[in-house]
Structures are given as structure tokens and as C-alpha cells.
Amino acid sequence: MPDHPHSFAGCSRIAALVRAILITVLALCASISVAASASAHGFTSVVFADITSAGSGTARVELQLEYDLLVVSAADAENDDALFREGTAAFEDEDAAAQSAALEAHADTVLHYVADRFTVSADGTACTPARAGEITMTVQEGVPYAVFVLHEQCPPTSDGHVVTSTLFADEEGYVTGTKTLVTYALDLQSGSAALEAAHPSFSTQQSVLERFWEFFTLGAEHLLTGIDHILFLLALIAGSRRLREIVLAATAFTLAHSVTFILAATGLVSAPAAIVEPVIALSIAIVAAWYLWRIWRRGAAATELDTRTGTLGLDRAGWLRLGVVFLFGLVHGLGFASALGIDEPWSWTLLWSLLVFNLGIEAVQIGIILLVFPVLALLRHRAPRAELWVTGLLALGVTAVGLFWFVQRVLSL
Known part of the structure; x- marks a missing residue:
């Protein structure tokens, strides 16, 4: 033309x-x-959390966390050099049994790191976490993930539970962003939420519109x-x-x-x-x-x-x-x-x-x-x-x- x-x-x-x-x-x-x-690998990370009622004021929390990030972050935060050596060696060997064993051998270190950064509270009072069962391994998109269960003992509440996640924070230097994807069936409510540095908390009593906006913005950002x-x-x-x-x-x-x-x-x-x-x-x-x-x-x-x-x-x-x-x-x-x-x-x-x-x-x-x-x-x-x-x-x-x-x-x- x-x-x-x-x-x-x-x-x-x-x-x-x-x-x-x-x-x-x-x-x-x-x-x-x-x-x-x-x-x-490790530049960004996704944490998966499933929270359900276990009766008698107890919330069952199943967490899945990227294994190598968990090892280096917990070892660094808690000054546990042995966890770093054993966990890193198991990661490099791609041995799931050795990875699970390394975490089990340093379960107190891992629990302390996670419990400080993933919390459940009721009426403004933090629930008390306790590990339930052994730490196992799974794979998400070809990456090894550690799986373990916490039982959170919570006080009675009429206003629902608040969940907060600051796992693998940017200032730790290992990632530039972490999203925690939560599914829950608690307080006669069920749904899902996406937590990140800008919005680290949510309540089980949040509205449908709030849940909508969280995942809408997550999709837009992606x-x-x-x-x-x-x-x-x-x-x-x-x-x-x-x-x-x-x-x-x-x-x-x-x-x-x-x-x-x-x-x-x-x-x-x-x-x-x-x-x-x-x-x-x-x-x-x-x-x-x-x-x-x-x-x-x-x-x-x-x-x-x-x-x-x-x-x-x-x-x-x-x-x-x-x-x-x-x-x-x-x-x-x-x-x-x-x-x-x-x-x-x-x-x-x-x-x-x-x-x-x-x-x-x-x-x-x-x-x-x-x-x-x-x-x-x-x-x-x-x-x-x-x-x-x-x-x-x-x-x-x-x-x-x-x-x-x-x-x-x-x-x-």
C-alpha cells in the first residue's frame, strides 16, 4: 500500500x-x-499451608516449605551450623530420606524458626504450637519440599483466627519474595488466602470481597x-x-x-x-x-x-x-x-x-x-x-x- x-x-x-x-x-x-x-531456583518461593480444626480449641496446620531455603534460613537464624552442613549435603545428594533425617535431627531448630514466622492467634492471643508427627518430604514442580504438621492450641474465640506468615523474608537475603498460599476450614468458614510481605496476615472472618481482591491482585502481579x-x-x-x-x-x-x-x-x-x-x-x-x-x-x-x-x-x-x-x-x-x-x-x-x-x-x-x-x-x-x-x-x-x-x-x- x-x-x-x-x-x-x-x-x-x-x-x-x-x-x-x-x-x-x-x-x-x-x-x-x-x-x-x-x-x-530460590529467587522466589511459595509456601503452602493447610489449616483445619482438630477440635478442643486446636488448629491443625500442615506446612510445605522449600527444603533448601528452610535449611539455610533456619540454620542462619538459629546459628545451627550442623543443620546447614547436613541439610546441604542431603540436598546436593538429592536424597529425600537424608533430607528428612537432617531436619528431624534438628527439629527444635526448624520448629523455632517456623513458629516465629508462621503464627496463628485468637482474640489477640498467640496460639501455642507443637509439632505433630515426623517431618516428611514431597516435591513441588521438581523442587524438594519439607512437610510437617503443627498443632496450635488456641484460646476460645468468637472473632475467628488470624494467620500471619513472614517465612523466608526478603531481609534474610535468600529470596526477593515469598508468597504463602493458605487453604483453611476453621471457625465454620472455609476458603483460601495469599499472604506476602505487603499483606502478611488474614482473618478467617475476612469477607468474600477481601478474598477476591487478594487473588485478583496475585494474578495481576504474576x-x-x-x-x-x-x-x-x-x-x-x-x-x-x-x-x-x-x-x-x-x-x-x-x-x-x-x-x-x-x-x-x-x-x-x-x-x-x-x-x-x-x-x-x-x-x-x-x-x-x-x-x-x-x-x-x-x-x-x-x-x-x-x-x-x-x-x-x-x-x-x-x-x-x-x-x-x-x-x-x-x-x-x-x-x-x-x-x-x-x-x-x-x-x-x-x-x-x-x-x-x-x-x-x-x-x-x-x-x-x-x-x-x-x-x-x-x-x-x-x-x-x-x-x-x-x-x-x-x-x-x-x-x-x-x-x-x-x-x-x-x-x-
Whole structure:
């Protein structure tokens, strides 16, 4: 399509906008090292807590904590060098029995560390914790977790219980963020909550709206801090020439990852992170490279859709792209589920909160589309060649990042 008669004049008027977009592309590429660090083991952590009534004013708390973080944090906080040596050796040997034995041998150290940072209180009075049973081991997303049970003896209460978690705090220096995901059936109430440094406590009497907001913001934060999912979305936007295309692509992606997200939550589908994470990285590269291929195959004509469109305004290539996006969306759904450690069968207690978590993801996704796509549409109208350069550079940068991550994640298997 020939340039608009005033396209070159338009370029000068939107030069600042183009520069801003190019700076964004460079920033995304520069974030490779940051994102690579963020994906490293131990950079962030998730704690799982299940709290139920055990009768006679006793609350049963089952905790699952990342094993190596528990070892180094408890050993450092309690000055227990022996725990560090024995626990680290068991971790390096990947010996679950030795890991459990190391924690059992230093159970007082571990209990003291955990009891100071995970508390249950009633009417402003702290419950008294006592360990119940042996410490065992499990695995969450390929990472060893320690499992142990506490019985919290609480005073009588009419206002419910307050749960507070400051486990693996940022100032300890081993993580940059820890989320504690709590499911509970206590005080004739049941539900779930997400605790973090900014909001470390919740009450079993909290409202439905408060629970909704916690998981909605958790989902929004997950997408905003998940550079891989943002890059996938940017690749979809860059390769979409009309609003209809991005709406259909985003809808296909949303439906797909919602399906696997729910199936994972109910234990019907699971896949190891060692497979999911490389495929997510590869999906980013493929979707971005698809647009580069269109540019190479059609040249400047790639800025326009084929006129031979069928159902929903898509040609054969458009439908093929939609199918690919749907398939990759299924994999991304497993990635979203792994962010909450969803790999236990029939997690119905968390299901409602997971759906709200998904809504938070969608809100951010829609926000990114509303911010980026109109800018590209304006460029396409006022300066088609500039828009082609911007989207081409964006796609090239995203492809490079996706391939980098794919190789990195495969080599780390």
C-alpha cells in the first residue's frame, strides 16, 4: 500500500512515540539477564499451608516449605551450623530420606524458626504450637519440599483466627519474595488466602470481597512480573494487523490457558516444569518469528491482510496461527498453575480463588492490549513504514529472547 501523502510529515510528529517504543523493545531485550536470574531456583518461593480444626480449641496446620531455603534460613537464624552442613549435603545428594533425617535431627531448630514466622492467634492471643508427627518430604514442580504438621492450641474465640506468615523474608537475603498460599476450614468458614510481605496476615472472618481482591491482585502481579507471558502477548500484538485478529488471538489464548489451568487445579492434567518451561519459551519465539516470516515472504505487503478472507475475516494462514496460539495457550495454562503449585488432585478448596487469580491475569492482558495495539494502529495509519520497522524490531527482539530462554531451560534439565 503506498504511503499516506503526509506520512513523512506524520513521522516527525510521532517521532517521540516511535523512540519510546524502540526504547521499550531494547529494555525488553536487556531484561534477559534479569529474567534469567528471576527464574533461578530460590529467587522466589511459595509456601503452602493447610489449616483445619482438630477440635478442643486446636488448629491443625500442615506446612510445605522449600527444603533448601528452610535449611539455610533456619540454620542462619538459629546459628545451627550442623543443620546447614547436613541439610546441604542431603540436598546436593538429592536424597529425600537424608533430607528428612537432617531436619528431624534438628527439629527444635526448624520448629523455632517456623513458629516465629508462621503464627496463628485468637482474640489477640498467640496460639501455642507443637509439632505433630515426623517431618516428611514431597516435591513441588521438581523442587524438594519439607512437610510437617503443627498443632496450635488456641484460646476460645468468637472473632475467628488470624494467620500471619513472614517465612523466608526478603531481609534474610535468600529470596526477593515469598508468597504463602493458605487453604483453611476453621471457625465454620472455609476458603483460601495469599499472604506476602505487603499483606502478611488474614482473618478467617475476612469477607468474600477481601478474598477476591487478594487473588485478583496475585494474578495481576504474576502476569506483570512474568516477562515470558508478556513477551508472548506482545508477539501476538505485533503480528496482528487488525483489532479483530488480536481479539481472536487473545480470546483463543485465554480459553486455552483457562482450560489447562482448571484441569491442573482439579488434578486431571499435570506436566513437569522441565517440559512446560522450555515449551513456553519456544512458543514465544515461534509466535514472534511467525510475523518475521510474513515480512520476509510478503515484504511491505505484510502490513496488510489478504483480501481473500473467510469466516471471522481470517484466511487460511490466520486460522493456522489461531490454532497454534490455542495450543501454546494450553501450555501457558500449566505455567500459570505451577505459579501456585497446583499439582495435587482435586484442589477444590482453591478452585474459586484460582478462577479469581485467572481474572487478574486477564485484566492485565487486556490492559496491555489496550495500551499497545492503539499505538501500533496509529503508526500504521500515519507512517506505515515506521510501524513496520517498530513491529519488526519488536518481533525480532522477542524471538531472540524466546530462543535464548529455550536453550537456557533445555540446558538446565
